[in-house]
Amino acid sequence: MGNPNITQELERTKIDLSHQEMDRLVTELENIWAAFTVNDEGPSGIEWLPVQGIAEALREDLGYEDMAEFEDALGGSFGDFLDKLPRVVKKEQEGRVYFQITPEPPRDQWRATRLTLTVQSRADLWRVCLKSPHARVEIPELEFEISADGKKHVDSIYNHIAQSVFNLGNYVSSSRGSLPPDTATRIMETVEALNVLLDVEKPWTWVVHDPSGTSELKPAEGVLVDEV
Missing domain, CATH: 3.30.420 (Nucleotidyltransferase; domain 5)
Structure with missing residues (x-):
């Protein structure tokens, strides 16, 4: 609990x-x-x-x-x-x-950080995660990653994952003619696994790797912050 x-x-x-x-x-x-x-x-x-x-x-x-x-x-x-x-x-x-x-610091003041949160209940999904333009998010239990895309994203963890589910499903739907069947199957298995995470049937890990150190989780209680 x-x-x-x-x-x-x-x-x-x-x-x-x-x-x-x-x-x-x-x-x-x-x-x-x-x-x-x-x-x-x-x-x-x-x-x-x-x-x-x-x-x-x-x-x-x-x-x-x-x-x-x-x-x-x-x-x-x-x-x-x-x-x-x-x-x-x-x-x-x-x-x-x-x-x-708060403005983003100049590049020479960046401090690479890793933010680690163990998601233990559905309440944790409502933490707001600022994912900087330079950051990537890892869910090690699924070997899944949300890559850096050059844009800042501020949203709940729930919505970050829900958007990944939407993007992956949309990619499969729009690529049916060219996507190998086994690739489509693996992607949809990932979609299913991400949806299971949203039920938080057991704890799992949300890890933000940020070379700029400007990503943030709020509330920050229970978040492990490491300089790397």
């Missing part, structure tokens, strides 16, 4: 959004952040943005009718949603709340 305190924290920080909506939301949030903090000449000098103002801008850009609908989709306030995201920090100043997205 897992630690009940950690389980409660995981339930509290759970983000119940589809992969597509989470990707859309995080991408738009980072676009807004970049629009304010970076200009043609480099950093604009703006280091913090107001939570309430950006919530309104994000709601409008994403097409939600009003703040109530937006917060219903988020499962709470925008400020609470920011608390659940890795590499986002908040501060209060003169009665207003501001946030900052």
